[in-house]
Amino acid sequence: MLWVKSLHIVFVISWFAGLFYLPRIFVNLAMVPAQSLAERDRLLLMARKLLRFTTMLAVPALLLGLWLWLGFGIGRGPGNGWLHAKLVLVLLVIGYHHVCARLLRQFEANRNTRSHVWFRWFNEIPVLLLLVIVVLVVVKPF
Ligand code: HEM
Numbered sequence: 001m002l003w004v005k006s007l008h009i010v011f012v013i014s015w016f017a018g019l020f021y022l023p024r025i026f027v028n029l030a031m032v033p034a035q036s037l038a039e040r041d042r043l044l045l046m047a048r049k050l051l052r053f054t055t056m057l058a059v060p061a062l063l064l065g066l067w068l069w070l071g072f073g074i075g076r077g078p079g080n081g082w083l084h085a086k087l088v089l090v091l092l093v094i095g096y097h098h099v100c101a102r103l104l105r106q107f108e109a110n111r112n113t114r115s116h117v118w119f120r121w122f123n124e125i126p127v128l129l130l131l132v133i134v135v136l137v138v139v140k141p142f
Pocket residue numbers: 005008009012061062063064065066067068069074075087090093129130133134137138
């Protein structure tokens with residue numbers, strides 16, 4: 001079980017590294033002058049590769065979590081509100097990942113209308129989600 005939990009934590013950390021950096025690229029893309037096509041293409045290539053890599057890391061992170069829950073039975077049964085709250089927040093993380101993919105498609109189609117300031121605030125969301133999820137799973141407050 002401890003091997004599975006260790007791998008779960010490693011893939012979760014790697015997944016979040018991508019979720020932290022991808023919006024950073026969006027901040028830069030939103031600031032690229034319209035005539036700087038080479039810079040725009042370079043940033044788009046970075047974002048595409050990073051999104052693909054981040055998605056490949058999310059799958060084992062989630063599967064290992066499900067293994068801990070459904071396989072080893074951790075968090076099952078009454079008195080495990082922490083896991084239910086955690087799963088709701090994990091759905092929000094998956095939703096955030098999905099929104100990043102849509103925002104990238106908008107940049108690729110040159111249809112982005114949001115400012116770099118908007119993306120800086122957008123970039124803070126995974127920080128808050130990670131903070132609350134880790135407190136829920138380590139402290140288990142309810
Ligand atoms: C399908 C999604 C997920 C499920 C079902 C799940 C389930 C679990 C379970 C059952 C444990 C073991 C808890 C224990 O031994 O006390 C665990 C550990 C952990 N999970 Fe997840 N998890 C999921 C996604 C995530 C995500 C997205 C994060 C981070 C944002 C995360 C962070 C952690 C951490 C840090 C631990 C180690 C806690 C400890 O050792 O005390 N998990 N997870």
